[in-house]
Amino acid sequence: MKNINLETMDRRFIEKILYFDEIDSTNDRAKDLGTNTNIKSALLITEYQTKGRGRMGRSWEMPKGKDLMFSLLLRPGIKPMDAPKLTIVFAQTVVNVVKKLYNIGLSTKWPNDVIYNGRKVCGILTEMNTDIEMVNYVVIGAGINCNNEVFSKELNDKAVALKSIVKAEIQREELLQSLIVEFERLYNKFLVNGLLDIISDIRDSSAIIGREVHVMRKGEKLKYKVSDISTDGELLVVNENKEIEPLISGELLVPGIYGYAG
Ligand code: BTN
Numbered sequence: 242m243k244n245i246n247l248e249t250m251d252r253r254f255i256e257k258i259l260y261f262d263e264i265d266s267t268n269d270r271a272k273d274l275g276t277n278t279n280i281k282s283a284l285l286i287t288e289y290q291t292k293g294r295g296r297m298g299r300s301w302e303m304p305k306g307k308d309l310m311f312s313l314l315l316r317p318g319i320k321p322m323d324a325p326k327l328t329i330v331f332a333q334t335v336v337n338v339v340k341k342l343y344n345i346g347l348s349t350k351w352p353n354d355v356i357y358n359g360r361k362v363c364g365i366l367t368e369m370n371t372d373i374e375m376v377n378y379v380v381i382g383a384g385i386n387c388n389n390e391v392f393s394k395e396l397n398d399k400a401v402a403l404k405s406i407v408k409a410e411i412q413r414e415e416l417l418q419s420l421i422v423e424f425e426r427l428y429n430k431f432l433v434n435g436l437l438d439i440i441s442d443i444r445d446s447s448a449i450i451g452r453e454v455h456v457m458r459k460g461e462k463l464k465y466k467v468s469d470i471s472t473d474g475e476l477l478v479v480n481e482n483k484e485i486e487p488l489i490s491g492e493l494l495v496p497g498i499y500g501y502a503g
Pocket of ligand 1: 265266267268269290292293294295296297299301309310311312353354363364365366382383384
């Protein structure tokens with residue numbers, strides 16, 4: 242497979258674009274740039290990561306040259322509590338772009354996954370460096386299953402490639418370009434009004450509103466029903482006593498998603 246060609250890319254709001262044939266982790270390099278330079282925004286993209294990271298300290302592995310692995314460095318000038326909303330904005334970006342390019346309806350598993358029929362298409366890892374009052378920078382890292390259709394036994398019923406859904410090879414440059422353009426559009430809305438202007442799309446895209454979800458806390462399985470996603474980006478869930486609780490972050494187990502039986 243040919244490498245991603247970024248020469249013709251319309252870079253929009255991105256001050257610096259860095260391409261790596263191989264790197265440890267685009268999120269780690271983006272954080273270096275955030276800490277050691279004044280660059281306002283950057284896109285780091287690679288064909289392969291030797292130390293790709295997922296959420297909850299997990300490793301994230303993708304074969305060379307088939308998928309999309311990249312990180313965006315941003316300095317949005319927001320409060321730390323608002324940073325997780327950017328994960329939701331990026332997930333919505335992926336949903337919108339895949340609908341527009343391929344006419345495929347993906348959905349989101351709050352807060353950071355984009356899925357198709359209960360399988361993961363895209364994982365997002367958002368990290369930040371912050372003062373008490375204001376975020377210094379945010380890094381949004383995304384891994385999108387594009388053309389690799391062969392997964393390990395462990396991931397086989399949990400992941401799916403866009404190629405298998407669209408039934409055609411995914412042009413990674415085209416997808417990346419559309420993601421940048423659409424993210425810029427939603428990010429500008431976010432900077433003005435937070436999630437307010439896109440919350441109805443976010444709700445429509447959610448795979449879990451109305452469903453039962455389980456959260457493991459101190460070895461105990463807590464069962465909730467998801468009622469909504471708030472404009473603060475929280476998941477509003479109803480507990481077994483019929484009280485509404487906001488979840489700010491966390492790992493959800495959802496019967497029917499990623500092969501979880503409940
Ligand atoms: C998850 O679902 O756990 C999030 C996965 C995020 C993976 C991407 S790949 C590009 C960027 N660099 C990393 O090390 N991780 C993110």
